[in-house]
Amino acid sequence: MGLGNRKGTMRYKIIFLTLFFTSYTLCSQELKFENLPYKKNIKENILNGEVFSESKVKSQNLNKEQSLKFSIAGLHPKSCTYALKTLSLYEEYSHFLHFVKESHYDEQKKEINFVLSHMLLPYDMRLNFKLPRITAPGVYPFTFDIGILKDLHGKIYVSDHAGRCLFYSNAQWAGPDTGIPNLIFELFSQALSKLSMEILFRISSSLRH
Numbered sequence: 001m002g003l004g005n006r007k008g009t010m011r012y013k014i015i016f017l018t019l020f021f022t023s024y025t026l027c028s029q030e031l032k033f034e035n036l037p038y039k040k041n042i043k044e045n046i047l048n049g050e051v052f053s054e055s056k057v058k059s060q061n062l063n064k065e066q067s068l069k070f071s072i073a074g075l076h077p078k079s080c081t082y083a084l085k086t087l088s089l090y091e092e093y094s095h096f097l098h099f100v101k102e103s104h105y106d107e108q109k110k111e112i113n114f115v116l117s118h119m120l121l122p123y124d125m126r127l128n129f130k131l132p133r134i135t136a137p138g139v140y141p142f143t144f145d146i147g148i149l150k151d152l153h154g155k156i157y158v159s160d161h162a163g164r165c166l167f168y169s170n171a172q173w174a175g176p177d178t179g180i181p182n183l184i185f186e187l188f189s190q191a192l193s194k195l196s197m198e199i200l201f202r203i204s205s206s207l208r209h
Contacts, residue, residue, distance in 0.1 A: 030137070031157040031168055036073055046075055051197045055190035057182040066182070067174040068152070070189060073167065074197045077205050080137050080158060080165035086204035088133050096203050097196055107133070111145075120188040122180055134158060137165075148178045167197070 036043055042052050051074040058067050076083045090112050094103040099118035105111070114127040129152075131142040137158045144152040154171025178185065 030139070030159050031166070032159065033075070033161045033166055036168060037071070038073070046073055049075065049077065051194050051201070053190045053194040053197075055186045055193075057185040057189075059177065059182055064177055065174065066177050066185070067172075068149070068185070068189070069170075069172055070154070070193070071168070071170040072193050072197060073169075074201060075161060076165040076167065076201050078165065079163055080160055083165045083201075083204050084135055084158070087200055088135050090131075090133070093200075097199055099192065105133070116192070118188070118192060120191055122184065122188075131156070142171075144173075149173050149175070151175060 046052055053072040056069045090105040091103055094100045099116055100114055101117050102115035104113040110132050111130050115124060117124045126147060128146045129142050129144040132140055134140055137160055140156045142154055144150055152171055152173035154169060156169040159166045
């Protein structure tokens with residue numbers, strides 16, 4: 001074999017290995033339904049169309065600091081292609097959810113700006129965070145840049161499951177005490193997120209594209 005042929009063969013091997021490891025990395029990030037970090041009965045409920053949300057808030061150092069661990073999961077009745085046409089329209093959420101009083105999205109900065117107002121909230125709350133527009137299955141990180149939950153970070157996992165779209169998100173935060181009692185904090189973060197996903201699922205299932 002000539003030098004040119006050996007170089008060509010080596011080039012193709014490198015390309016193949018690069019594609020293989022890239023594909024493996026992307027696939028390893030996908031979250032399959034069976035790998036959801038919940039008990040069997042909770043997974044069965046999700047499979048039957050229920051949204052599951054869990055929020056745990058703790059205080060440390062004599063209530064001078066608080067921490068939050070949060071997760072939510074739901075299985076949309078439609079495919080990801082169908083569901084995400086509506087769910088990716090963040091700027092329209094004030095029309096979809098009655099407790100979202102303002103909703104804006106900066107495409108260039110990939111930044112969402114919501115104002116929430118609900119009886120479960122201790123006061124009107126502004127949420128400003130970075131999140132790419134979700135238009136296809138994948139893993140999407142998000143971070144809160146300002147507000148009482150500054151530096152909160154998490155990920156949204158979107159994947160296909162038997163012709164339906166699986167959504168799972170988790171988030172963690174630790175910071176100065178918010179002044180909101182742990183139980184109230186848990187209640188509104190868990191209840192509003194669950195209600196949001198239920199409403200958004202319903203709307204995005206019925207709208208015609």
